[in-house]
Amino acid sequence: MMPVQACCICGKVFTGHGKDPTPVINDPGARCCDDCNSRVVLPMRLERLQERDKTQRERSNGGALQ
Numbered sequence: 001m002m003p004v005q006a007c008c009i010c011g012k013v014f015t016g017h018g019k020d021p022t023p024v025i026n027d028p029g030a031r032c033c034d035d036c037n038s039r040v041v042l043p044m045r046l047e048r049l050q051e052r053d054k055t056q057r058e059r060s061n062g063g064a065l066q
């Protein structure tokens with residue numbers, strides 16, 4: 001039987017294991033629904049990766065943009 005849980009972001013009830021909401025919610029036991037994963041969590045992860053990449057590029061060339 002699939003577990004029934006509430007999304008830690010929107011509160012919507014879903015079945016299944018859900019998705020990891022990090023970095024939106026930093027609780028190891030928290031789970032989010034597929035909608036919040038695609039609309040909130042994944043965009044935030046992408047934004048953080050882009051920021052990290054930009055910072056690494058700036059550090060590698062003395063602060064000048066490439």
